[in-house]
Amino acid sequence: MSRNQATLIGFSAVALWALLALFTVASAPVPPLQLNALCFAIGGSIGLIWVAATEGFTVLRQVSWKVYAFGTAALFGYHLIYFSALRLAPPAEASLIAYLWPLLIVVFSGLLPGERLNRLHVFGAVVAFAGAALIVARGGISASAESLPGYGLAFLCALTWSGYSLLSRRMGKVPTAAVAVYCLATAVLSAIAHLALEETLWPAGATGWGAVIALGLGPVGLAFYTWDVGVKRGDIQMLGTASYAAPLLSTLALIGAGIAAASPVLVLAAAMIAAGAFLAAMGSRQG
Template sequence: MATALGFSAILMWSLLALLTARSGAVPPLQLNAMCFGLGTLVGLAALKLRGVPLSVFRQPPAVWALGVIGLFGYHALYFAALRSAPAAEASLIAYLWPLLIVLGSAMLPGEKLRWFHLVGALLGLSGAGLIIAGKGDGLSFEGGHGVGYALAGLCALTWSSYSLLSRRFRNVPSDVVTGFCAATALLSLPAHWMFETTVWPADGGQWLAVVLLGLLPVGAAFYVWDYGVKRGDIQLLGAASYAAPLLSTLVLILFGEAQATWALALAACLITLGAVLAALPMFSRLRDGRLTNSA
């Protein structure tokens, strides 16, 4: 059950690029505040239904710092990237985070950086480079969408760092994610007032996109993912996360936000194959575990 909930987070995250693109011209920090406000309501409703006391939020400062920086930083960068570059290209670069997690995990104590980690990294970087070159401007970041691509790269680095450092707090209950969402929404508001001009969704379709963002990929997904990786099969969930770039791009194409070009398809395949190759130890451990259980 826990693993299945974790899988549902991956499916919800595949909608993030589409819903962001459909949310209109709402500035990134304002969108952050709106979506995480809704995400907080999701968590508070779950706490109320399950009778969890508010004392669950009494956690060490390091837990709060990691959660708030991870959620606030990642989504502020993500929304800004999709406002500054085409949705398909920006989302694919942002989805380099599974590859970065694998590379970072390989350098933890007791692990080694092997050839398949390096080859996987090169494939992922090649895919990101192909996305940029596919516009016909080569790999130059002068003007155009260079800022958006750079923001997407920082986005991937932020989420991978957050995920790796979260391993230190495996015993922290998933209910604390509610507090992370609330803090992120509150931080986004003054930042929005300082740096942006308020722009509300222009029609019902854009409002629906914002609500769905807050309820699903920027809401429920964080809770079920946290629960899944702590109580389910984390190896399966880690490997499955590498499907996110392809799922996200497929959704964008199906809804007319991106064109099904050969360059885009090849880039998606390179990033996904690179991440899977870098994750070979996960698949080996999973296979060995199954063989042991069957014996």
């Protein structure tokens, strides 16, 4: 598999994550941790089916328990911290801070073996982040001292996912099949946390169940496998910058479904995200 092919596979994760908000809205009234448990169970199960049909389960026994612990802590930890941040701080601000992870991937990718970081990479990521900020914070920003714990957790979110992505790059020899175990373990931990912290509410009708299944198959399933391929074998700086397209594509999906309204801000945001991706691509060519 070439570097460009792996990068394109990684892009598919960003496209799938763009459907996260749409399917999550349709899955109401399922609470976050319960939804996590259901979706990761589906995502992990399809992974096991794929492993059984290709490499076989022997490949999973060859992976160290430390790697499984790392992947599970990252997937479960990120979602638990993110949900906690949204409870303790205004959603727009918390989401914006959490969405620093692509920028952190780009900035710290220069520390990885064989990677070179230049000014175009950083500038492109900053421009794309500004474009994403226009979308995430379009309802306005209202920072407050009471929300500081939530802001801190949101930043911890960004550190968690960027750290997971960068360290996955370092563990390039670990097979993507290991992600199936990460997902199943995350489902178990999410179920335990749900029972301790939330009231159990099931999806409403066929539409709700369809949304849960779609989440498990795509944004909370296949996306983690393709992201693993992308960060391990693709252009990680380009992937980091392109990840800012997710909030834009997510908003467009909500508009297409009639859940959100179109806005001139989206045009400017799209231009900024595209410009940021272009700058990052130019930086990769120079590297």
